[in-house]
Structures are given as C-alpha cells and as structure tokens.
Amino acid sequence: MAEPTAPAGSGDVQAVEKLNQARERIQAEVRKVIIGQDDVIEHLLTALFANGHCLLVGVPGLAKTLLIRTLARVLDLKFSRIQFTPDLMPSDITGTEVLEERDGRRVFRFIKGPVFANIVLADEINRTPPKTQAALLQAMQEHEVTAGGETHALELPFFVLATQNPIELEGTYPLPEAQLDRFMYQVMVGYPSAAEEERIVAETTGAVEVQLRTALTGHEIMELQKLVRRVPASEHVVRYAVRLARATRPTEAGAPDFVHKWLSWGAGPRASQYMILGAKTRAVLHGRFAPGVDDVRAVAPAVLRHRLVTNFNAEADGVKTDRIVADLLAAVGADKA
Secondary structure (H helix, E strand, C coil): CCCCCCCCCHHHHHHHHHHHHHHHHHHHHHCCCCCCCHHHHHHHHHHHHCCCCEEEECCCCCCHHHHHHHHHHHCCCCEEEEECCCCCCHHHHHEEEEEEEECCEEEEEEEECCCCCCEEEEECHHHCCHHHHHHHHHHHHHCEEEECCEEEECCCCCEEEEEECCCCCCCCCCCCHHHHCCCCEEEECCCCCHHHHHHHHHHHCCCCCCCCCCCCCHHHHHHHHHHHHHCCCCHHHHHHHHHHHHCCCCCCCCCCHHHHHHEEECCCHHHHHHHHHHHHHHHHHCCCCCCCHHHHHHHHHHHHCCCCEECHHHHHHCCCHHHHHHHHHHHCCHHHC
C-alpha cells in the first residue's frame, strides 16, 4: 500500500511546515545553551509533540537539568523541578489541603504542588519510595490529581521528564516495569565529544549571558500534538512496528533465538503504539507528511530499551537491552516490512 503524500486538508500541510520550522527554531535556541546532545534534544521534542513522557538516564554533570529548563524557557512553559529523596511524600508532589478560616467558617483549601506545571523535571525519580513514585505516575497517566475527594485537572500541555543515575544504585527504588511502561522513551544521555567538551568549558566559564527567544506557546504545542494524531501511517508501517514489538516476546513463535535466550518478558502493545506515534512525530518534525519504516527504526531503541526484561542468561553474558534491540533491528530489517 502506497504511503500518502500529505495529510488531509491544506491547513494540515501548513501545520506540518510550521512544526518543521518550529523544530529548527527550537533547536537553534536550545543550542545557544546546550552544546552537543542533538539526539537527546530530538528525542525530547519528538516525545513532547507526541504527548508522551521521557526518562533520561545519564551520569551527573551532563546538563540534563539545564537542557530541560532551557527547553521550558524556549517553549514559554511553566517549569517545575522536584528533587526526589527517600523522605518525599506524595503530597509533596501533588499538593495538600490546609484548614483556614473564611467568613467565620473553617474550610479546607487545596494548595497545588509542583506537579501543577507544564514541564515537570522529576530529578532522580528512583531515589523515592514506590508510593511517591506512583503519585507522579498517576498524574502522568490521568493528567489530574485527586485530593480530599476532589479532582484537580493539570494544565496542558503536560510533559514529565524523569532522570536516573545509572551508576548509583545503593539506596534507590528502581521503577517497576509497569511504571516504566508509562514513559514513551528512555533516552540515554552520554558524554560529549572532546571538541564539544572544550566548547562547553570555554563558553560556560565566561561572563556572557545568553538571551533566549520563545519559539512556540503552549496553545500552539497542543494544536501540533493534535496534528500528529491526524498524520496517516500506512498499513505496512504499522505492521512493521507491531512485528518489532511482537518479536521481543519469548512466547512468540517467530521470535529470534536470542530473544528466547536473553529475555524473560518482551514489550506490550503500548510499545507498538509509541513507535507509530514517535515515527509520525519524527516525520512531521522533518517536514514529511507520513512516516516510513526508517522512522519506526529510528525511534525503536528509545521505545523498547526499558520495556524488555532480561533473564539470568543475559546477565551472565553481560548483555544489555540496547544490544538486544540492535540485534532485533538487524533481524527484523526494513526490507522485511
């Protein structure tokens, strides 16, 4: 089946062009502050316009917080940072009710917590107990908070970026697989190149202050999120995404041998959904009107790496999920779509 060349309606064509131009403006503004990390920036923008959330994994000092704060400034969105600690309570995130006197009566008033923002940075999310993690993850899923029997809607757009330190595991509470599945992407933040690190040191130890300009507003972001949903995906692209997800399941008859050897559990249907949403968004961000198989393959590692559960054989062989995803993409090649 041939892929459509454009979404229905000239308004959508203009919106695609607008989103492509917005991507270039956003990247240009973010690069005034962040040197390198182009792949990370693209993944964040893809998740944002696909209306998903991201888990960033990287060692301290790689500008994860600065990147997220800069993105919020460029998009003119309300930013909130939550430092997760072992003593953090759910009400510290969602908000709490206080008793106050009003017109001679004592009434409860809800004071909103830091989750009531457009971009929420959940710093070191694995350092807080599961009960507090669940409070944030419920808000991510439902886009609302319930307190004292009343439901409070979160302001849209709503985008959660959580960070984890991969080298410090003592005293942490790893996210259960069911909660990891709430994140559209797990993005690995690596070290800069030597040239990039020289630029970072030179440009961040001076007195120059960077002025950032707004590239998009919250309302425009929500309109572009709706556009992504209207972008058509051809049958063979959808079929390829489903094949990739199903190939990760050891119970699947056609799964590769290394899947049976190294995995206990594979990705569920949400992975297929996110690969298609990510592929649609990536295509539009690059000025194309429909995604191809290459778009699915480009987003697959970020979608799949945190949805695969390895077994003892993988641990004994020193095999990580990124290696398994790479082998999977080689086994289920674009020519087999």
